[in-house]
Each structure stands twice: as structure tokens, then as C-alpha cells.
Amino acid sequence: MVLHTPAPEPRTMLQKHLDYFDPDHDDVFSPYDTFVGFRDLAYPRWSAAIAALLVHLALSYKTLPKYKAAEQRFTLATFIASIPHRIWSYIPDPLLRIHLDNIGGIVHKSDPQMFNDQGEFDSQKFEKLFEMYSSAPNRDSLTRSDVMRIWRSQRSLGLFRYIGEGLKWLGRWYTVSPRSGSMTKDELRGCYDGSILYLLAEQRTGQVGSTKTASNHVAPADEMAPLLSSDVSE
Structure with a gap:
């Protein structure tokens, strides 16, 4: 068991999406x-x-630290000296580590795409997702059937991306494990900004300290507070 606490601000939503897995x-x-x-x-x-293997196979190479040329006059000597560094920046990390500093340009190429090119959350597309697929009267939650309809709508992405989207939705549903049979807006948003992960880890492991997550993340405390008292399946 590891103590999971939020990273210091400022962070993009996509960084918050993964900060939970970077405890130090x-x-x-x-x-x-x-x-x-x-x-x-x-x-x-x-x-x-x-799940860990798939996440790191997908993101490790894309987040490798890239070579940045020093601010100095270009000469043949400086170019030759930089060649090993340029080559090294394209060699895959054998440890499959993910570098959050370079996650900003890595967006989920899904439709609907919830993150922009800077790694920020697109609230309009999030709301549109519920308007289009939620079967709830108030369009504020998703049932398992709704999630399946979202997944089926993404067949045009190609086989591998289609399977990847299915695995991501399966992971979100399993993580939240809604006993009511529906995943609420707050719960899904908490999956995207990572805030619900700290709350669920506290519930399931009895960690101390992760309750301050709600105030440090995008999801407001008054929205996330009910999750602390909700029943979550083991």
C-alpha cells in the first residue's frame, strides 16, 4: 500500500489524470x-x-524526454557533439517509465476526445457525451448499456484503437464499480481528473491523507463529497 496524495498545482487535467500513479x-x-x-x-x-503493462506500453515512448538544442550559435562542432543526445532521445526506455512533464501533447485520440492538445479537459464535449448517450431522465449518469453504446459508436477508429477504447471504458467502470448500476457525471469526471482515484484508494485501503484531494483537484468538494459515503464494491 502506498500513500497517494495530490501533486502540487498547477497541473493540466491530463497530468492530474495520471498523478495518482506517481506517489513521490x-x-x-x-x-x-x-x-x-x-x-x-x-x-x-x-x-x-x-493494466499497468498496457498503460506503459502506450505512453512510455510518447513521453520520452526529447533533445532540446542549447541556445548557442550553430556550428558543425556543436551539431556533431549533439548527435549522441539526439539519438538517445529516440531510444525507448527499457524500464517503460512515463514522464509526466511530457504528457501535455499526448491526448486520447478517441471520439469524443476529452482532452485538447495542451492536455486540458474539454467540458463541452464531456457534457455532450451525456446528452448523446445517457438514458437517465436528467442526462446525469451512464448505465452499462450507455457505456456499451458509446463504445460501439467508436468502431470507425480502427480495430486496435476500438479495442483500446473498450478497455478504457471497462477500466473506468470497474474502478468506480457503481452499485447503483449507473456511473454519475461526478464519478466519470473524477476518473478523468484523477480525483476519484484518491477517494477510492482511501476507502479501499484505509489510507490517511488523501481526503484533501477534492480541494486540490478540478472537481469541487461539494460534488465529490457524496462519493466518500457511497458504497463501493470490493
């Missing part, structure tokens, strides 16, 4: 960190291991 807040986390994070959310060992 050094902006670099390994597959083991992610495995422990999923275990603290009550994932079985096998599914936590598979």
Missing part, C-alpha cells in the same frame, strides 16, 4: 508504481499487472 511526485513513474496504484484500487494482481 517526481513526474516519472514506472510500471510497478502503476501496478501498486491499481492494487490500491482493489484490482486483482493479474488485472493490475496487465
Whole structure:
């Protein structure tokens, strides 16, 4: 068990989406960190291991630190000296670490796309998702059937991305584990900004200190507070 606490502000929504898995807040986390994070959310060992591997296979190379040329006059000598650094920045990390500093340009290429190119959350597309697919009278929650309709609507993405989207929705549903049979707006938004992960980890592991998450994340405290008292399946 690891004590999960929010990272200091400012953070983009996409960084908050993954901050939970970086407990020491050094902006670099390994597959083991992610495995422990999923275990603290009550994932079985096998599914936590598979989820961690898939996340890092998808994001590790895309977030590699890229070579940045120093501000100096360009000469043949400086160019030759920079070649090893340029090459190194394209070699995959054998440890599959994810670098949060470079996550800003990595967006979920799904439709609807919830993050813009800067890694910020698109609230309008989030609301449109519920308007289009929610079967609730107030359009404020998603049932399992609604989630399946969202997934089926993404068949045009291609086989691998379509499967990837299905796995992401399965992960969100399993993480929240709504006993009511519906995932609310607050719960889904909490998955996107990461705030619900701290609350669920506290509920499922008895951690101390993660209750300050709601005030440090995008989701307002008055919206997230009911989640603390809701029943969550083990």
C-alpha cells in the first residue's frame, strides 16, 4: 500500500489524470508504481499487472524526454557533439517509465476526445457525451448499456484503437464499480481528473491523507463529497 496524495498545482487535467500513479511526485513513474496504484484500487494482481503493462506500453515512448538544442550559435562542432543526445532521445526506455512533464501533447485520440492538445479537459464535449448517450431522465449518469453504446459508436477508429477504447471504458467502470448500476457525471469526471482515484484508494485501503484531494483537484468538494459515503464494491 502506498500513500497517494495530490501533486502540487498547477497541473493540466491530463497530468492530474495520471498523478495518482506517481506517489513521490517526481513526474516519472514506472510500471510497478502503476501496478501498486491499481492494487490500491482493489484490482486483482493479474488485472493490475496487465493494466499497468498496457498503460506503459502506450505512453512510455510518447513521453520520452526529447533533445532540446542549447541556445548557442550553430556550428558543425556543436551539431556533431549533439548527435549522441539526439539519438538517445529516440531510444525507448527499457524500464517503460512515463514522464509526466511530457504528457501535455499526448491526448486520447478517441471520439469524443476529452482532452485538447495542451492536455486540458474539454467540458463541452464531456457534457455532450451525456446528452448523446445517457438514458437517465436528467442526462446525469451512464448505465452499462450507455457505456456499451458509446463504445460501439467508436468502431470507425480502427480495430486496435476500438479495442483500446473498450478497455478504457471497462477500466473506468470497474474502478468506480457503481452499485447503483449507473456511473454519475461526478464519478466519470473524477476518473478523468484523477480525483476519484484518491477517494477510492482511501476507502479501499484505509489510507490517511488523501481526503484533501477534492480541494486540490478540478472537481469541487461539494460534488465529490457524496462519493466518500457511497458504497463501493470490493
